[in-house]
Amino acid sequence: MDLEREVEDMWKFLFRRTLAMLFTVWVVSIISFAVIQLPPGDYVTTLMSQMVSQGGRELTPEYAEQLRELYGLNESMYVQYGKWITNIIFKGQFGYSFVYKRDAVELITERMPMTFALSMSSFVLVWVIALPIGIYSAVRKYSIGDYIFTFLGFIGLAVPSFLLALILLFVSQKYLGQAMIGLFSQEFADAAWSWDKFVDMLKHLWIPTILIGLGGTAGLIRTMRANLLDELNKPYVETARAKGLSETRLLLKYPVRHALNPFVSTIGWTLPNLVAGEVIVAIVLNLPTSGPVLYRALQSQDMFVAAGFILLLSILTVIGTFISDLLLAVLDPRIRLR
Amino acid sequence: MSDTLIEVNDLKIHFFTDEGVVRAVDGVDLTIERGKTLCLVGESGCGKSVACRAFLQIVHSIGKIVSGEIIYHRRVDNNFEETIDIAQLNPKGRQIREIRGKEISMIFQEPMTSLSPMYTVGNQIMENILLHTNLSKEEARQLCVQLLDQVGIPQPHRLVDEYPFRLSGGMRQRAMIAMALSCNPTLLIADEPTTALDVTTQANILDLMRNIQKEYQMALLFITHDLGVVAEIADTVAVMYLGKIVESGDVDTIFNNPKHPYTQALLRSIPKISRTREKLDTIQGMVPNPYRRPGGCPFHPRCTQAMPECSTMVPSVTRFSDGHTTRCLLYENITTKQFAELS
Numbered sequence: 051m052d053l054e055r056e057v058e059d060m061w062k063f064l065f066r067r068t069l070a071m072l073f074t075v076w077v078v079s080i081i082s083f084a085v086i087q088l089p090p091g092d093y094v095t096t097l098m099s100q101m102v103s104q105g106g107r108e109l110t111p112e113y114a115e116q117l118r119e120l121y122g123l124n125e126s127m128y129v130q131y132g133k134w135i136t137n138i139i140f141k142g143q144f145g146y147s148f149v150y151k152r153d154a155v156e157l158i159t160e161r162m163p164m165t166f167a168l169s170m171s172s173f174v175l176v177w178v179i180a181l182p183i184g185i186y187s188a189v190r191k192y193s194i195g196d197y198i199f200t201f202l203g204f205i206g207l208a209v210p211s212f213l214l215a216l217i218l219l220f221v222s223q224k225y226l227g228q229a230m231i232g233l234f235s236q237e238f239a240d241a242a243w244s245w246d247k248f249v250d251m252l253k254h255l256w257i258p259t260i261l262i263g264l265g266g267t268a269g270l271i272r273t274m275r276a277n278l279l280d281e282l283n284k285p286y287v288e289t290a291r292a293k294g295l296s297e298t299r300l301l302l303k304y305p306v307r308h309a310l311n312p313f314v315s316t317i318g319w320t321l322p323n324l325v326a327g328e329v330i331v332a333i334v335l336n337l338p339t340s341g342p343v344l345y346r347a348l349q350s351q352d353m354f355v356a357a358g359f360i361l362l363l364s365i366l367t368v369i370g371t372f373i374s375d376l377l378l379a380v381l382d383p384r385i386r387l388r
Numbered sequence: 389m390s391d392t393l394i395e396v397n398d399l400k401i402h403f404f405t406d407e408g409v410v411r412a413v414d415g416v417d418l419t420i421e422r423g424k425t426l427c428l429v430g431e432s433g434c435g436k437s438v439a440c441r442a443f444l445q446i447v448h449s450i451g452k453i454v455s456g457e458i459i460y461h462r463r464v465d466n467n468f469e470e471t472i473d474i475a476q477l478n479p480k481g482r483q484i485r486e487i488r489g490k491e492i493s494m495i496f497q498e499p500m501t502s503l504s505p506m507y508t509v510g511n512q513i514m515e516n517i518l519l520h521t522n523l524s525k526e527e528a529r530q531l532c533v534q535l536l537d538q539v540g541i542p543q544p545h546r547l548v549d550e551y552p553f554r555l556s557g558g559m560r561q562r563a564m565i566a567m568a569l570s571c572n573p574t575l576l577i578a579d580e581p582t583t584a585l586d587v588t589t590q591a592n593i594l595d596l597m598r599n600i601q602k603e604y605q606m607a608l609l610f611i612t613h614d615l616g617v618v619a620e621i622a623d624t625v626a627v628m629y630l631g632k633i634v635e636s637g638d639v640d641t642i643f644n645n646p647k648h649p650y651t652q653a654l655l656r657s658i659p660k661i662s663r664t665r666e667k668l669d670t671i672q673g674m675v676p677n678p679y680r681r682p683g684g685c686p687f688h689p690r691c692t693q694a695m696p697e698c699s700t701m702v703p704s705v706t707r708f709s710d711g712h713t714t715r716c717l718l719y720e721n722i723t724t725k726q727f728a729e730l731s
């Protein structure tokens with residue numbers, strides 16, 4: 051087998067995967083748009099009932115009709131979708147937020163980077179914790195350490211992250227005299243980006259990072275442990291041992307490398323989990339991420355905002371899966387060289 | 389300086405499982421001569437693989453060497469020999485790791501899974517060379533290509549960069565042999581190297597092993613349950629039954645003058661081409677449950693010549709002439725009374 055052919059195979063693989071990814075994104079965009087149209091009524095209906103419940107004046111049907119006309123809510127779903135998606139692709143316009151009375155794209159560019167930063171740092175944290183502990187637990191199966199990690203892992207799995215967040219709020223308020231909320235200190239919250247602001251963000255970031263990451267860590271530790279246990283007694287490990295390799299070198303080069311495969315393919319499903327976990331933690335800790343905005347948008351049928359966020363979050367997930375597929379191909383010649 | 393390479397004395401390896409203790413190897417004595425081939429034969433589950441893994445201290449971690457010794461006569465140079473008891477070495481220690489793959493190497497039964505699919509054949513063979521010699525990467529690669537050529541792999545320059553999962557079982561086993569040979573071992577252990585292969589490939593691999601053994605002048609411990617193979621390649625034979633060597637001797641003696649009823653039954657079970665019409669004589673009964681091994685002579689529930697005392701008395705080793713030994717009560721009183729007459 052020559053290098054040229056291997057490189058060519060790799061390009062073919064990339065091409066196939068990219069096509070598949072684009073198709074998935076297209077389907078996802080349709081679904082995102084359809085889902086937020088599912089509940090009965092639209093933004094104007096919500097607005098009307100809000101005004102009634104707040105004891106205000108009722109909207110006249112004519113005015114309601116005017117509003118619908120203004121936002122294009124009367125047109126068929128296909129037309130609405132078509133307008134929406136062409137605006138996104140060709141103009142980078144995500145529509146208008148009825149609730150915030152602002153351009154949806156402003157909200158998105160304000161919030162998405164924070165969500166991205168938080169998800170990434172949680173993801174890195176999960177891996178940094180789960181990988182070595184998983185290896186340790188498999189190699190020292192049924193040792194005291196294994197039991198302790200299993201126990202801690204189950205606690206992490208069982209305690210919901212919002213509860214941890216609430217406890218943390220309480221403790222920080224009571225003992226530090228300041229609730230650990232938000233991602234920035236007061237003086238930086240509305241300031242423009244600067245190095246100091248960045249450092250300030252890092253100082254705040256670790257708390258939600260841990261809260262969001264904790265739940266996923268237990269699952270990944272179990273995955274790594276189980277994968278590695280499967281590999282430890284395979285014949286190729288015995289071959290390597292019979293060569294005289296030291297246990298550590300042997301472990302890392304053979305069984306861990308093999309066990310990494312199914313571990314890498316979990317990237318696809320850890321990302322959406324992290325994003326979902328982020329919504330709850332962000333609401334409790336009042337973080338400037340997309341979670342709280344998305345939540346509110348869904349509640350009040352602020353459709354352009356909701357659809358925009360859902361679309362972007364889904365694309366992130368699809369990209370995550372794409373990256374995990376790529377990594378798998380790099381790691382495993384059996385996938386690369388079909 | 390002796391011609392003996394390895395002497396195994398009363399080796400016992402027990403597995404401590406949740407269901408109980410498996411006495412997989414239960415008092416094995418063996419001698420391996422320099423440059424000679426010893427065949428270890430016996431039914432499935434009698435402890436052949438466990439015993440030979442002990443030579444490299446790579447028995448599965450729940451298995452422990454509980455007693456006995458594996459004396460390795462290591463030739464340091466042409467006029468000095470040191471003896472090492474391998475059974476006493478730490479399985480993770482430096483000393484045994486220097487022996488593994490260099491002085492004693494091993495080929496396994498499963499060519500399909502004994503090489504990792506993640507690395508190229510060359511990578512996995514060169515690893516052994518780089519570990520035990522001072523060769524550079526480039527030199528190791530050259531040696532690797534040369535070895536692959538020697539074990540009959542076509543286009544070794546190309547296949548050195550091929551992944552194992554793109555090779556056939558026979559080719560993989562050849563690659564394993566190349567790996568085992570790479571550091572000029574004094575002993576090669578082959579644990580049923582042909583069992584997983586088709587008949588033609590089996591014959592080819594067997595030829596190859598015979599040739600390389602002559603060429604490298606190394607000792608070969610060949611494990612099999614195929615007596616046809618034994619007849620072809622063995623100098624001496626050891627017959628194993630339930631963790632014990634029940635009979636051993638040179639190959640002609642074992643085939644022409646077997647003493648132990650188990651060996652006799654094994655030999656009767658070989659299909660003879662000249663007498664195909666005759667019903668195949670198989671050994672009656674099953675291999676007993678490993679957790680509840682019979683007392684007395686372990687073979688007594690299946691032995692056609694069993695005597696009343698066989699179920700209680702454990703036979704000890706009876707020695708005939710020329711290193712022919714057996715463990716059977718039939719011969720025990722003979723040794724004491726009529727040994728002189730017989731030999």
Ligand SMILES: Nc1ncnc2c1ncn2[C@@H]1O[C@H](COP(=O)(O)OP(=O)(O)OP(=O)(O)O)[C@@H](O)[C@H]1O
Pocket residue numbers: 403405410412430431432433434435436437438439448450613678
């Ligand atoms: N990891 C293990 N755990 C528990 N028992 C084991 C283990 N490995 C081997 N044994 C036991 O040791 C005994 C001998 O096994 P071994 O693999 O040496 O047999 P064998 O003679 O090589 O058979 P085969 O011809 O099938 O390879 C078996 O009865 C088996 O139950």
Ligand code: SF4
Pocket residue numbers: 648649650685686687688689691692693694695698703715716717718
């Ligand atoms: S000791 Fe008895 S049972 Fe065992 S082989 Fe000899 S005759 Fe058979």
Ligand SMILES: [Mg+2]
Pocket residue numbers: 436437438579580
């Ligand atoms: Mg075996």
